[in-house]
Amino acid sequence: MAIYPKLIMDALEKVRYPGTGKNLVEMGMVEDNIRIDGNKVSFSLLFEKPTDPFIKSVVKSAEAAIITHAAELGEKGIDIKGNIEVRTRQAARPEPDKLLPEVKNIIAVSSGKGGVGKSTVAANLAVALTMQGYKVGLLDADIFGPSQPKMFHLEEARPYMEEVNGRELIQPAENYGVKVLSIGFFVNKEDAVLWRGAMASNALKQLIADANWGDLDYFLIDLPPGTSDIHLTMVQTLAITGAIVVSTPQEVALADARKGISMFLGEKINVPVLGLVENMAWFTPAELPENKYYIFGKEGGKRLAEELNIPLLGQIPIVQSICEGGDNGKPVALNPDSITGAAFQALAENVVDQIEYRNEHLDPTRRVVVSKK
Numbered sequence: 001m002a003i004y005p006k007l008i009m010d011a012l013e014k015v016r017y018p019g020t021g022k023n024l025v026e027m028g029m030v031e032d033n034i035r036i037d038g039n040k041v042s043f044s045l046l047f048e049k050p051t052d053p054f055i056k057s058v059v060k061s062a063e064a065a066i067i068t069h070a071a072e073l074g075e076k077g078i079d080i081k082g083n084i085e086v087r088t089r090q091a092a093r094p095e096p097d098k099l100l101p102e103v104k105n106i107i108a109v110s111s112g113k114g115g116v117g118k119s120t121v122a123a124n125l126a127v128a129l130t131m132q133g134y135k136v137g138l139l140d141a142d143i144f145g146p147s148q149p150k151m152f153h154l155e156e157a158r159p160y161m162e163e164v165n166g167r168e169l170i171q172p173a174e175n176y177g178v179k180v181l182s183i184g185f186f187v188n189k190e191d192a193v194l195w196r197g198a199m200a201s202n203a204l205k206q207l208i209a210d211a212n213w214g215d216l217d218y219f220l221i222d223l224p225p226g227t228s229d230i231h232l233t234m235v236q237t238l239a240i241t242g243a244i245v246v247s248t249p250q251e252v253a254l255a256d257a258r259k260g261i262s263m264f265l266g267e268k269i270n271v272p273v274l275g276l277v278e279n280m281a282w283f284t285p286a287e288l289p290e291n292k293y294y295i296f297g298k299e300g301g302k303r304l305a306e307e308l309n310i311p312l313l314g315q316i317p318i319v320q321s322i323c324e325g326g327d328n329g330k331p332v333a334l335n336p337d338s339i340t341g342a343a344f345q346a347l348a349e350n351v352v353d354q355i356e357y358r359n360e361h362l363d364p365t366r367r368v369v370v371s372k373k
């Protein structure tokens, strides 16, 4: 018996695409390129997205349906396994080393200890850099405790998808000239804390690879505290130009900052440390701007930077306005005439200088590649 195209189409009419109740022919997924060469049959199935979770199972079902249908008609030796080509309407995600082609510098903002002001520093640094004329994006990588939606007064933002070069990409939200993405835009806090490691790291990869970040001078990443799976995902996904470590002056915070710094500098990760930011360096009451009270100890961050021979990028005082700025979604850096606004503007200048120095003197960072066992 000869094999003919209608036999193939009849078989494929018996295969449903999951969740739709429609078969592959009705869905328009069978391309018009059925080739029959003796017993060998080949053709293409068209899927919407390269990330479609059903690709494998649909291809398997299609193969099985063709084999079964042919057997019913007395044709036993049909050669179809591995001959169905998968095509997708949307282009695939670029290769790992080709992500974010228009982003010039990627900066991780990190700390050892929690609550020392990473997110505050990341938000204000982003705003200060924008005010200095740079194009800036900020990724909130704190999947379990996102804070940038609030800091940027974007709690209500729901980024939409846009087609760019054949791919559906997430359009980052934007405020004060900074492009922002956070898992907080997509899921509520209660749901995210239940995520397992792989889910969190996939979500994070999507916010990087499937978003339209476009052309940026600086792409800042606000990391969760400590050294977590998220850190590992980041260094595996992106070649980070440099890391900024935030610490308060207390001994406990400094000890953790030291650990954070050695993680980046370690042989396996190998991300240059641009420097340390000493946050909550002293307290200054608004009515006595000349007075400095070293409530967490004096210049602990400065000493650590000297000891480790890394730059001290900035010292940010404790001021009520910083906290309020975070809470009401107006980063203090927007007001460069205030003490704190000026401190963040100076920090931004130092970061720009350090990045320039780093790019002149060191080779580009390499993404961490972990071989699969």
Ligand SMILES: Nc1ncnc2c1ncn2[C@@H]1O[C@H](COP(=O)(O)OP(=O)(O)OP(=O)(O)O)[C@@H](O)[C@H]1O
Binding pocket: 111, 113, 114, 115, 116, 117, 118, 119, 120, 121, 142, 145, 147, 223, 224, 225, 279, 280, 316, 317, 318, 319, 320, 322, 323, 324, 326, 327
């Ligand atoms: N220099 C400062 N002066 C006053 N308040 C500050 C200062 N820096 C940070 N804060 C406040 O301290 C709190 C913690 O800051 P933030 O959320 O930035 O820390 P974090 O290191 O990102 O925390 P987490 O580890 O939870 O991510 C916030 O309420 C913030 O407004």
Ligand SMILES: [Mg+2]
Binding pocket: 118, 119, 120, 142, 147, 222, 223, 224
């Ligand atoms: Mg934070």
